[in-house]
Structures are given as structure tokens and as C-alpha cells.
Amino acid sequence: MDWTQLLITFLGYLLGAGGLVFWFLERKKFNAEVSAALESVNTSKIENDVKLSNHYKDILDDLKQRYENRYQEFDALMKSKEKILKEEISMLNRKIKMLKTENAELRKRVVELEKQTKHANKSPA
Numbered sequence: 001m002d003w004t005q006l007l008i009t010f011l012g013y014l015l016g017a018g019g020l021v022f023w024f025l026e027r028k029k030f031n032a033e034v035s036a037a038l039e040s041v042n043t044s045k046i047e048n049d050v051k052l053s054n055h056y057k058d059i060l061d062d063l064k065q066r067y068e069n070r071y072q073e074f075d076a077l078m079k080s081k082e083k084i085l086k087e088e089i090s091m092l093n094r095k096i097k098m099l100k101t102e103n104a105e106l107r108k109r110v111v112e113l114e115k116q117t118k119h120a121n122k123s124p125a
């Protein structure tokens with residue numbers, strides 16, 4: 001191989017698009033662009049973290065209000081159910097009293113019928 005051709009090939013690699021000179025000249029610019037990109041990414045990550053923490057805070061604040069609303073609904077439901085059950089107990093107590101009265105009247109009627117039956121059986125036939 002000729003020295004001239006070797007020198008031209010070497011200079012081509014050294015000064016070409018992928019050469020060392022290009023790398024050396026563009027290195028600071030590339031490093032600055034990479035640093036700016038990393039800073040932008042870090043800033044975006046911080047902003048996203050802040051937004052996410054605010055979102056969680058809103059959810060937790062809303063959770064407290066929703067819990068309070070549910071508790072009030074549950075409390076109202078239980079009071080309503082208690083009222084209905086007390087009314088049902090009262091109605092059943094009235095029914096028991098009525099049935100006891102009816103039972104007493106029927107017992108009296110049974111006693112009267114038994115007396116009539118005994119009296120009818122004792123009469124001369």
C-alpha cells in the first residue's frame with residue numbers, strides 16, 4: 001500500500017463526518033444539550049411528583065367528605081329502621097293484647113257452653 005493512500009485514508013477518518021476532529025469540536029455542544037435535556041427531565045419529574053401529590057391530597061380530602069356523607073346516610077337509615085321496628089313492636093303488642101282479650105272471651109264462651117251441655121244432659125229426657 002502506498003503511503004499517500006494511507007495518509008489520505010487516515011485524514012479522511014480524522015476529518016470526516018465521524019472523525020475525531022468533529023467529535024472534539026462538537027463534544028462541548030453535545031454535553032450541554034445532554035445536560036439541558038437531563039435538567040428538563042428532572043424538572044418534569046418534579047412537576048409530575050407535585051401534581052401527583054396534589055392529586056392524592058385532593059382524593060384524601062374528598063374521601064373524608066364522602067365518609068362523612070356515608071356515615072350520615074347510614075345514621076339516618078338506622079334511625080328510620082329503628083322507628084319502623086318500634087312501630088312494629090307496638091303493633092304486635094296491641095295485637096297480643098287483642099288476642100288475649102279474644103282468648104278470654106272465648107274461654108268464657110266455652111265455659112258457658114260446657115254448663116249448657118251439662119245442664120242439657122241432666123235434664124230429663
